[in-house]
Amino acid sequence: MLKNMDISNSMTIKLDSELPKHPGFDPKYRRAPKREVTLTDREIKLALKNALRYIPEEHHEKLAPEFLDELMNMGRIYGYRYRPEGRIKGENIDEYEGKCVEGKAMQVMIDNNLDFDIALYPYELVTYGETGQVCQNWMQYRLIKKYLEQLTDDQTLVVMSGHPVGLFKSNKKSPRVILTNGLMIGMFDNPEDWAKATAMGVSSYGQMTAGGWMYIGPQGIVHGTFNTLLNAGRLKLGVAEDGDIRGHLFVSSGLGGMSGAQAKAVEIANGVGIIAEVDESRIKTRIEQGWVSKSTDSLEEAFKIADEYIDKKEPMSIAYEGNIVDLLEYAVDKDIKIELLSDQTSCHVPYDGGYCPQGLSFEERTDLLKNDKEEFKKHVDKSLIKHFKLIEKLVDKGTYFFDYGNAFMRAVFDAGAKEIAKNGKDTSEGFIFPSYVEDIMGPMLFDYGYGPFRWVCLSGNHEDLIKTDKAAMDAIDPNRRGQDRDNYVWIRDAEKNKLVVGTQARILYQDALGRRDIALKFNKMVRDGEIGPVMLGRDHHDTGGTDSPYRETSNIKDGSNITADMAIHCFAGNAARGMSLVALHNGGGVGISKAINGGFGMVLDGSQRVDEILMNSIPWDAMVGVARRNWARCENSIDTASQYNKKFQGEDHITIPFVADDKLIEKTFNNLKK
Numbered sequence: 001m002l003k004n005m006d007i008s009n010s011m012t013i014k015l016d017s018e019l020p021k022h023p024g025f026d027p028k029y030r031r032a033p034k035r036e037v038t039l040t041d042r043e044i045k046l047a048l049k050n051a052l053r054y055i056p057e058e059h060h061e062k063l064a065p066e067f068l069d070e071l072m073n074m075g076r077i078y079g080y081r082y083r084p085e086g087r088i089k090g091e092n093i094d095e096y097e098g099k100c101v102e103g104k105a106m107q108v109m110i111d112n113n114l115d116f117d118i119a120l121y122p123y124e125l126v127t128y129g130e131t132g133q134v135c136q137n138w139m140q141y142r143l144i145k146k147y148l149e150q151l152t153d154d155q156t157l158v159v160m161s162g163h164p165v166g167l168f169k170s171n172k173k174s175p176r177v178i179l180t181n182g183l184m185i186g187m188f189d190n191p192e193d194w195a196k197a198t199a200m201g202v203s204s205y206g207q208m209t210a211g212g213w214m215y216i217g218p219q220g221i222v223h224g225t226f227n228t229l230l231n232a233g234r235l236k237l238g239v240a241e242d243g244d245i246r247g248h249l250f251v252s253s254g255l256g257g258m259s260g261a262q263a264k265a266v267e268i269a270n271g272v273g274i275i276a277e278v279d280e281s282r283i284k285t286r287i288e289q290g291w292v293s294k295s296t297d298s299l300e301e302a303f304k305i306a307d308e309y310i311d312k313k314e315p316m317s318i319a320y321e322g323n324i325v326d327l328l329e330y331a332v333d334k335d336i337k338i339e340l341l342s343d344q345t346s347c348h349v350p351y352d353g354g355y356c357p358q359g360l361s362f363e364e365r366t367d368l369l370k371n372d373k374e375e376f377k378k379h380v381d382k383s384l385i386k387h388f389k390l391i392e393k394l395v396d397k398g399t400y401f402f403d404y405g406n407a408f409m410r411a412v413f414d415a416g417a418k419e420i421a422k423n424g425k426d427t428s429e430g431f432i433f434p435s436y437v438e439d440i441m442g443p444m445l446f447d448y449g450y451g452p453f454r455w456v457c458l459s460g461n462h463e464d465l466i467k468t469d470k471a472a473m474d475a476i477d478p479n480r481r482g483q484d485r486d487n488y489v490w491i492r493d494a495e496k497n498k499l500v501v502g503t504q505a506r507i508l509y510q511d512a513l514g515r516r517d518i519a520l521k522f523n524k525m526v527r528d529g530e531i532g533p534v535m536l537g538r539d540h541h542d543t544g545g546t547d548s549p550y551r552e553t554s555n556i557k558d559g560s561n562i563t564a565d566m567a568i569h570c571f572a573g574n575a576a577r578g579m580s581l582v583a584l585h586n587g588g589g590v591g592i593s594k595a596i597n598g599g600f601g602m603v604l605d606g607s608q609r610v611d612e613i614l615m616n617s618i619p620w621d622a623m624v625g626v627a628r629r630n631w632a633r634c635e636n637s638i639d640t641a642s643q644y645n646k647k648f649q650g651e652d653h654i655t656i657p658f659v660a661d662d663k664l665i666e667k668t669f670n671n672l673k674k
């Protein structure tokens with residue numbers, strides 16, 4: 001076995017030999033709760049040994065007890081000492097060292113994900129969704145950056161669950177980064193085994209844009225929420241096809257990383273929203289950012305303000321500082337009409353702090369979680385069941401409740417209310433309430449290929465963002481479909497709505513060819529020197545990249561929603577076509593073992609090479625989803641696929657299903673029974 005000295009000499013890319021000073025913590029910023037430690041003694045020793053793999057031997061004696069302390073007190077080894085001091089921020093791309101534009105661009109994206117203004121728990125490298133990390137620890141952060149500084153335009157960096165495995169030769173049209181997060185072997189693909197793997201430092205939950213380095217702050221979800229609310233109004237409240245939800249009330253919970261978008265979206269859709277949030281600090285952040293307009297800890301006052309704005313038909317968002325279950329109980333008791341209702345607590349991890357049970361303040365929840373997890377779980381289960389019963393009462397009185405992709409119904413089921421499942425015994429046939437994808441996003445957007453296309457102006461110049469907004473708007477024909485009209489309005493008003501938090505970024509739902517045309521236009525603008533380089537990407541809330549039976553693929557009804565072939569193909573196809581970064585994650589949005597999602601990042605440097613990659617990769621990324629949805633007999637996807645086949649005759653071609661008559665199936669089946 002080689003000695004550590006020889007090992008050090010055999011690497012040119014490694015952490016610096018001097019031990020950084022522990023930078024400490026600024027109490028202003030939120031800290032992650034302690035994660036439960038379920039490791040055996042053998043596994044605790046392994047965790048220590050694993051973390052020390054990054055560290056030169058001369059520091060092992062000092063760091064071993066420090067890391068053990070982190071593990072036992074925080075449930076993970078974060079390597080706090082290796083966090084650079086002060087604020088981390090996505091800077092202008094020119095501020096970064098690197099041998100290719102992609103290497104520098106990825107650093108902007110990583111740093112943006114860890115910005116104090118952006119990240120949910122910046123010290124624990126959690127960007128959003130309670131547990132979604134950029135990478136596992138600060139040693140990895142430093143090492144990834146060193147690799148990105150060395151990356152050339154004919155190499156690929158390989159990152160497995162936050163660990164930079166190394167740089168390998170590829171070619172100029174290959175991805176510069178291929179990364180995966182949290183992928184587990186089937187028999188170990190469950191939250192318990194994953195939690196052990198993570199505590200041992202061999203796995204990471206990246207959500208998607210946290211570990212895929214593509215987060216753009218809560219703006220990322222505002223457009224989807226805006227679309228959902230508009231279309232929920234049209235579907236359930238009799239709002240006109242080109243109307244918005246003025247004069248209507250939406251109630252939900254959560255003003256966190258993603259859920260923070262709800263208040264903003266309801267105002268952009270001209271409606272009135274009350275959003276419950278138990279953590280005062282998150283309300284403060286959203287008020288300061290202008291993402292929620294008013295705040296109160298009185299339910300009477302919250303509903304009074306709401307009434308006033310409903311009557312005036314003017315937009316308003318109100319943060320209620322308290323538990324959503326208290327709010328719903330109040331509404332039921334006082335017979336208050338809630339028209340649209342959802343929930344966006346972090347129910348993909350209800351027992352890890354994602355859901356605050358009724359009866360506990362936010363601080364009490366944190367203490368109980370730390371000191372008595374079993375008791376905490378009991379509180380969560382009781383509260384979830386009560387939450388569900390209150391929703392049932394409201395739905396009986398005409399409320400439209402939809403699950404907003406946070407695994408709420410699954411959590412209620414796991415808490416013991418089996419009656420939330422359609423068949424009352426398991427989740428194989430789905431739940432009694434629709435998910436927003438089943439009713440709204442699936443048929444109205446994903447089936448056409450519309451999804452969360454996004455870009456970041458890497459120069460950091462706001463003028464670049466304004467120019468790209470204008471260029472994107474000019475590429476949309478608002479008269480083609482209703483969806484295009486909504487998207488046009490969105491991008492037209494984006495600047496006015498002050499959506500940017502962190503890097504100069506924008507989200508715009510677009511279909512496959514809309515995305516391609518905008519991408520090509522931006523690349524030309526870079527080539528012509530009108531703007532600096534741009535990073536394109538998307539999140540998991542899309543047509544193609546995600547297999548997630550309770551969410552993105554909840555309107556897939558041919559039985560294939562328990563498979564993950566599409567997400568893997570999306571990822572592999574994006575790699576084959578040369579996207580700058582391709583990523584594959586376990587669990588994004590809904591939790592380990594409940595979803596697989598593939599993502600991408602594409603750096604526009606103005607080159608012809610990038611034009612060629614965009615032509616093939618951008619339509620593929622969305623059309624793989626349309627093709628699969630069409631095969632699952634989603635009606636609007638069949639139309640989209642058939643039009644695509646006509647347009648690309650002799651080039652691309654999608655297999656379209658023949659649809660059997662239900663009566664024939666019934667008749668044939670009945671013969672079997674005779």
Ligand SMILES: NC(=O)c1ccc[n+]([C@@H]2O[C@H](COP(=O)([O-])OP(=O)(O)OC[C@H]3O[C@@H](n4cnc5c(N)ncnc54)[C@H](O)[C@@H]3O)[C@@H](O)[C@H]2O)c1
Nearest residue numbers: 129130254256257258259277278324346355356405406589
């Ligand atoms: N539909 C989508 O497109 C979409 C996108 C991203 C994330 N999500 C899901 O939405 C959920 C929330 O994501 P996030 O990033 O905002 O997470 P987050 O953890 O940052 O925010 C959730 C917020 O809910 C609050 N909360 C918890 N229990 C509460 C209760 N009982 N009453 C009131 N407030 C309560 C928490 O204090 C927290 O601020 C996650 O499950 C995530 O996976 C959905």
